[in-house]
Amino acid sequence: MALLSLAHVNKRFGGVSALTDVGFQVEQGEILGLIGPNGAGKTTLLNCISGVFPLDGGSIHFAGQRISGLPPHRIARLGIGRTFQVVKPFLSMTVRENAAVGALFGASNLQPRQAFQAADDVLELVGMAAKSGNPVGSLTIPDRKRLEVARALATKPRLLLLDEVMAGLNAVEVDEALDMVRTVHQSGVTIVLIEHVMKVVVGLCQRVVVLNFGQPLAAGTPEEVLRDERVIEAYLGEKYAARVRRAGG
Amino acid sequence: MPDSQPSGSFSTRPDAGGRRLRRVLLAVFALAVLLVLIAPLSTSDQADALGLPVLVDKSQIRILTTIAMFVVMATAWNLVGGLTGYGAFGNVAFFGLGAYACAVLVDPHKFHLPMLAGIALAPLVPIAFAVFVGLPLLRLRSHYFSIATLGTAVAVGEVVKNVEYLGGANGLFPPIVRRGDLLFLYLMVAAAAIAVGSVYLVLRSRFGYGLIAIRENEDAAAVLGVNTTLYKVAAFALAAGLTGLAGAVFAVWNSFINQELGFSLDFNIQMILMAVVGGAGTLFGPVLGAILLELLLQALAGQGTVAVYAQIGLGLLLAVTVIFVPRGLVDFFGGSSRLSLGYLRRTLRETSV
Secondary structure (H helix, E strand, O other), rough: OOOOOEEEEEEEEOOOOEEEEEEEEEEEEEEEEEEEOOOOOHHHHHHHHHOOOOOOOEEEEEEOOOOOOOOOHHHHHHHHHOOEEEEEOOOOHHHHHHHHHHHHOOOOOOHHHHHHHHHHOOOOOOOOOOOOOOOOHHOOOOHHHHHHHHHHHOOOOOOEEEEOOOOOOOOHHHHHHHHHHHHHOOOOOEEEEEEHHHHHHHHHEEEEEEEEEEEEEEEOOOOHHHOOOHHHHHOHHHHHHHHHHHOOO | OOOOOOOOOOOOOOHHHHHHHHHHHHHHHHHHHHHHHHHHOOOOOHHHHOOOOOEEEEEEEEHHHHHHEEEEEEEEHHHHHHHOOOOOOOOHHHHHHHHHHHHHOOOOOOOOOOOHHHHHHHHHHHHHHHHHHHHHOOOOOOHHHHHHHHHHHHHHHHHHHHHHHOOOOHHHHHOOOOOOOHHHHHHHHHHHHHHHHHHHHOOOOOHHHHHHHHOOOHHHHHHHOOOHHHHHHHHHHHHEEEEEHHHHHHHHOOOOOHHHOOOOOOHHHHHHHHHHHHHOOOHHHHHHHHHHHHHHHHHHHOOHHHHHHHHHHHHEEEEEEEEHOOOOOHHHOOOOOOOOOHHHHHHHHOOOO
C-alpha cells in the first residue's frame, strides 16, 4: 500500500483553479520529485497535503488514514513534516531551540529534556551541530534552509515534504544540500521534493510527477519525463519542442 | 558556545550581566518577602500593643498590596502579549469580571460564601469568558486583535453597569473586613506568587515553547504540530484566571466595586506598560516594571495637576520604551541582545584597540 495517496484533488482560489483532479501515489521509502513551470500549483499541493489549505474536492490518504480535512497540527502529529520555500525560522531562538521545537511537537512529541537531545542529533545529521548555539538571525540563507529541514526532521516524520530547499544556492551549496537530503533519506524518511534544479531532480529522484496549470502532465523516471515532449513544451514552449522533435527524428 | 543546559528559558540568555541582574532581583525579592513577614510587628495597631517602633504604616501596606496586584496583572498580560505575541488590550475585562464575580459570591443577599471561597471560585468566570471570546478573537492578528479585545472590554463593562443584579451604576459592596490590611497584603502577594510561578512553569514546559513558536511564526508552529488554536485560547484563559484572581482580592479588599473601578482603562494601560517597560516575554520583566511604575505613580499621585501630567508621561514612556528599549529593562540591563547595555559594552571592547 502506498504511503501517501492523492485522488482527484481539487483546489480553487476564487475563480482560479489552482489544482484540478490531481492524483498520484508516493511509495514508502522513495524520493519523489514534483516539478513543473512557475505557477503550476506545486507549493499549493504541498499546502494541501500538510493541511495548510483545505481541499475543494478529492481526498488525501496517509498510511491508510484519510488526512484531508484535518488541521495542520494533526497531520504533523501523524508523521508528515514539511519545509517552507520562504524559510520561516523562529528568529528569537537559537538554532538548537528551533530544532527542539520540532522535537517537542509533531510525531516525536518529546518532553523538553529529551527534545533538546533529539535536536542535537538532528543538527548533527544535517551538519549544523557546530552552529547549534548561534542565534538564527546570524545564519546565511543556505544554513537557514538546512535549519528548516532540521526542524521538520526533528518532528520524526515518516514523510518529509521539501519545498525548493536548493533554490538560491550556488553549485557547492547544492552539492552539500544533495548530500544532506541523501543522508535524511537513508535514515528511513520518504521524501517528496519540489525542485527546479534539474541536477537535483535527476540526481535524487526515483520518480517524478510533472504539474502544469494545476494538472498532472506526466509521471515516470526523471529520464523518461525529461524526454517527454509535453514536458519540454510546458517548460520551453511549443517552438522549442518542435525543434527537439526534428532533431530527434 | 552551545548551551550545555538541556532546557532553559528561550527569551533571556543570561551572560555575566544577566546572572548579576538575576542575583539583584532575587535579593530584592527576598527583601520584599522579609518586609512582608515583619510587617505584622510594625503596623500601628500591633506596634502600639507591643510597644515597638512603627516601621510600615497602613498607607505603605496599601501601596505594597497595589504593587502586588499589578505584578499579577502585568505577569498575566505577559502570557498573551509577551510570550504568545498577541497584543491583548482588554485584559481589564478579566479583572472586572473576577471582581464582580467575587463580590456576588460573598454578598450576604446573594451567594453568601466565605471570603476565601469567593476569591478561589471567582476566577472561573473570567476563564469561561476568555474561552468564549478567545475562540473568535484569537483568529485575528496584530492590531485587529488589539482593537477587538479593547472593544470587548469596554462592552463588557457597559453591560455590567446596566445589570440590576450587579448593582447597576452603584456597584456592589462586599462586606468590610476590619483590620484586614495585612490579610489582603498576604492574599495579593500569594496571587503574585501564583502568577509568577505559573509563568515560570509555562516557560519550562512544552506549552511555553509552543506559545513562543506561535509568536515567532504561527504557520511554522502549526505544521510542526503545535495546536495553535488550543494553545492560544489556553494562554488567554490562564491570563484571564490570574487577572480575575487579582480582581477578586481587590473587590473584598476595597469592599466596593463598580464599573469604573473594575473596568478601569487606567489599569488596562498600566498593566501593559509595566510588562513592556520591564520586559515582555521575560519572567521577571513584568514584575520589575510593576514595582518601578507603581512606585513612580504613587510618588506622583495626590499632587494635583501632577497626576494629570503623569498620565501623559506614561503614554510617552510607552512610546519611548517601544522605540528604544523594545525588549524592556530586564533585557537592557541584563540581557545579551543587540539592544542591551551588555552588548554595547562588549562591542565597544571588541572594536576599540
